[in-house]
Amino acid sequence: MDVVPVTSLAAWTEPPFSGVIKDGYVWGRGAQDVKVTVFALLEAVTALLEQRFAPKRTLYLAFGHDEEVGGGRGAKAIAAMLEARGVQLEFVLDEGGPLLVDGLRPFVKSTAVALVGTAEKGYVSVDVILEGKGGHSSLPPVDGSMALSRLSRLLTAIDGSLPPAKIVSPTLEFLQGVGHASDNPVIKWVLSRCHTWPLNQLLARFLASQPGEVASAVRTTIAATAVTTHPSAGNVIPSLASAHFNFRYLPGEEEDFAQRYLQAFLKGDGKHGKSSLQVHERFEMASAVTPVNSTAFALVRQAILETLAKDRAVAVVPFLLTGGTDSKHYQALCGGRTLRFAPVAMNRTAGDLKRVHGIDERVSTEAFLDAIRFFTRFLSLALA
Ligand SMILES: [Zn+2]
DSSP states (O other), X not given: OOOOOOXXXXXXXXOTTSOOEETTEEESTTTTTTHHHHHHHHHHHHHHHHTTOOOSSOOXXXXXXXXXXXXXXXXXXXXXXXXXXXXXXXXXXXXXXXXXXXXXXXXXXXXXXXXXXXXXXXXXXXXXXXXXXXXETTSOOSSSOSHHHHHHHHHHHHHHSOOOOOOOTTHHHHHHHHHHHOSOHHHHHHHHTTTSTTHHHHHHHHHHTSXXXXXXXXXXXXXXXXXXXXXXOTTEEOSEEEEEEEEEOOTTOOTTHHXXXXXXXXXXXXXXXXXXXXXXXXXXXXXXXXXXXXXXXXXHHHHHHHHTOSSSOEEEEEEEESSOOGGGGGTTTTTTOEEEEEEEEEOTTTTHHHHTTSSSOEEEHHHHHHHHHHHHHHHHHHOO
């Protein structure tokens, strides 16, 4: 199984590849993301085999080795093999949202929230290449015609005119679920009506301006991730400048949204030279949205309520993953019926989420045992 790298070895309390068990936690890179679910799943299957559980359906356990970099060699190859064998899947359960034991503050305080991903955003990258007046850096043009001047105008314009904010499924159902679980009557009232106009638009705009993950759930995002120039020398004005833009599409976004969006900015800046767009090979639309009233969701919900809601109330809430999972490779095999949930208790207030991909990643032994209980129950429900 792959994990993300450890970049600051000295900052860890325990060596990140020791797997040491101390103070009630298993420490190490991957402890939360996602070795805990891999081992919990394997423990659950082992337990069921030992109990001589006889499944009525076939279960496939699929572990990719390159999930963090897109799953192009792992999950993609596994899916291709299953397809070649003519396998059709009832549904897929992959990693995804956690069980937030401290709720979703400030909206939900007294109820734990199990976030079950019913969709994930798409991934589209486009390079914009701009020509401009080059030459010796001692004689720069003063009319804004340099390639880098054009590029900086483009970046500024994009920051000032981001793609529109909108509340689409499953963020709609997420907000309704959060409203239902909220202890605050005002939030309860507002979120129960979040599908109605004009509240939906006001709410979308408000959420889009918030720091953190919620802003990305209500729009197709765009991020400039690299800038290059050609030629590249300290005393030469480059005649070409390009930027790499990464878009994360909302469900339902048009396929050519990225190109149309970028072209709208370039239209007004043609007098200084040519511009062109290059769409990258990795092109993924957002996934289908798995309905909350599907069999898959009902099974996951039941297993959560029976195994993870021991000493606390749990609200099971669908949501949109802003990142990607390996499950995208199985979309054609399962008709898009996919849920993304890691049955692992995390406390956001205590900083558990920051440890994922961060320093001092760890999982409590109690949360690990609960994850085994979840999978054991889930599999016995789903395979019966
Ligand atoms: Zn990860």
